[in-house]
Amino acid sequence: MCVKDEIGEVSEETEKLLSCDATVGKSSSFDNRPMNRSVNTVAIDDVNPITDFVPIIRSGEWSDIGTRSYMEDTHICISDLAKKFGCRNLKGEAISFYGVFDGHGGKDAAHFVRDNLPMVIVEDSDFPLELEKVIVRSYLETDLQFAKTCSPPLTPTSGTTALSAMILGRSLLVANAGDCRAVLSQRGVAIEMSKDHKPSCANERKRIESLGGFIVDDAYLNGELAVTRALGDWGFEGLKDIDQPNGLLIAEPELKKIMLTKEDEFLLIGSDGIWDVFSNQNAVDFARRQLQEHNDATTCCKELVQEAMKRGAMDNLTIVMVCFHMDPPPARTVQRRRRTISTKGFHTLSDLLKEKVASPTSLE
Template identity: 50%
Template sequence: MPSQQETPCSPSFSLCATEDCQSDFLPKLRSGACADMGFRSSMEDVYVCVDNFTQENGLKNETEGPSAFYAVFDGHGGKHAADFVCHHLPKFIIHDDNFPSDIERIVTSAFLKTDNAFAEACSIDATLASGTTALAALVIGRQLVVANAGDCRAVLCRRGKAIEMSRDHKPVCMKEKKRIEASGGYVYDGYLNGQLNVARAIGDWHMEGMKSRGGGPLSAEPEFMSTKLTAEDEFLIMGCDGIWDVFRSQNAVDFARRRLQEHNDPTMCSKDLVDEALKRKSGDNLSAVVVCFQQQPPPNLVMPRSRVHRSFSAEGLRELQSFLDSLGN
C-alpha cells in the first residue's frame, strides 16, 4: 500500500487546574439544538439534549447541581445505527447501578454494550446494517465529561477561548493508524481498510474486516476529556463533521459568542451555526448542539490597557511636520 500522510493527534487529557477544581461555581444549564439535511439526499444525523438527565429517567439526583446529557450521532450507510444509539446509549448510562460515580467506566461500558446490542439487532434484521459516530457530553455537578468515538467534535468556550474537548478520530491520525494496524487493519488513501473515513464508530458490523467479537480495526471505545467548570466557562458547542468542515474551533466559538450576546438563546445559536455552515457550502448533513452554563449572555471582553505610553519626541514631531509640509507643497 502507498504510504499515507500521518496527522499528529492530541492525547486524551483532563482540563483541571488547581483553582478550577476548588471552584464553587455551579452551572445553570440551558441548551438548544438544530439539524439540517444540507445538500445531501437524506438525513442521517441525530442529536439528544437532556438538561435534567436523572429526573427525565425518574431517578433522584444524587449530586449537587445539574445532571445532564447531550449527544450528537452522525450516521453513515443509513440512519438506523444513529437512531438505535440515540435510543439505547443514554439508557445504558443512566441505568448503571453505579451512576453517576466512576463515570468514564460507565460510559465506556455503555458505548460497547450499545455496539453489541446493535450487532444483535442487525443479525435479526439485515436491513438495519449501518454505522454512526457518537459524541456524548455529561454535566454532573461541576464536572463536564465528553466521550467521543468518531469525528464529531465538542468545543468549550472559556472566556472567549476555544478549548477542544474531543479529538477527531480520522484513520490518518498517527495514534489511530498505529491502533488500526495493530488490530489487523490498514489505512489506504485516508480510509480505514480503504472503506471508511473514520477510525472509531458504533455499528458497521456488516463491513468485512472491520469488527469482530474479539476486536478489530474499527473501535467503538470512546476517548474522554473532562474538566471542572468555573465561572469563566460560557458554553459548549457540539457538532457533526459537517459543521467543522467549514468552521475552525475558535471561529465557531467567536461566531456563537457574538450570537449569544445578541439574543442569549442556545436554540437560536445552534440554528445560526447550521445556517452559517450552509452559507459556507458545507456538503454534509449538519447538526449542532449549544449548551450554555450561565443564565446571562457572554460578557464583553475588555482588553487590558497597555502600561507603556508611547509618544513622539520633539525631533520626531518636527520631522513629521516637515514631511506633511512637503506634501502640501
C-alpha cells in the same frame, strides 16, 4: 480506560481544578429558570469565584439535512437522566446528558444508539458514582446490543459516530468515538474538548497499523471507512468482530473531564458537517456574537447551521449548544498597549524635526 486531559488547551485555573476535589454545585433543569439557591446568605469575601461557581444550564439544538438527499444525523438532550428513567440518583443531583450521533450507511445505528445509550448508562451498577467507567462500558455495551439486532430490516453495515456530554454540578465529562466534535468557549477562547478519530490522526494510524490494518489516501480505514472509531458497522469484514473487541474499528470513546468555572460560557457539540466549514475559534466567535445579540441558544444553533450552509457545507448538519449562564457572554475588553519612547529616541526624533523645520528638503 483513560481520561484524556491533554486534548486542546485549558487555562491554568482549569488545570489546577483537574487535580483537586472541588466542591460540586447543583445544576438546574433546562426550563431556563434560575436555580434555587440556599437561603443562608454568604458574605462576598467568603465566596470563591471558582469553586463556588454554580452553572445554570440552558440548551438549544438544531439540525438540517443540508445538501444530502437523506438525513443520518440525530441528537438527544436530557435534563435529568435518573429522573427520566426512574433511577435512584445516589448523588442527589441532576445529571444532564447531551448527545450527537452522525450515522453512515443508513440511520439505523444512529437512532439505536440515541434511543439506548442513555438507558444503558443509568442501568450500570456504578451509575452515577463512577461516571468515567460507566460511560466507557455503556458505549461498548450499546455497540454489542446493536450487533444483536443487525438483521433485516436493519442494515448490517450501518454505523454511527457518537459524542456525548454529561454535566453533574460543575463536572463536565465529554466522551467521543468518531468525528463529531465538542468545543468549549472559555471567556471567548475555543477549547477543544474532543479529538476527531479520523485515519489522518497520527495516534489512530499508529494503533491501526500495529494491528495489521492500513490507511488509504490518509483518509480511509482499510479503504472503507472515513472514521477509526464508531458504533455499529458490524457488516464490514475485518474491521470489527464480536469475539475480538480490540479490532481496527473500535467503539471505545476517549474522555475529557473538567470542572467548570465562571469563565466557561457554553459548549458546542456538532456533527462533522459543522466543522467542515467552521474552525473551533470561528464557531465560538460566531456563537458568542449571536448570543450577545439575542441570548437564545436555539436561535443561535439555527444561525450556526444556516451559516454553515452559506459556507458550502455538503453534509447533514447538527449542533447542540449548552450554556452555563443565564446572561449572554460579556463583550471582550481589549486592553490597549501604551506606546513609549526612550529618552534617546525622543532626542533623536526632536533633532530630526528641528532639522526638517530648518531645511524642508533635507529629509526628502
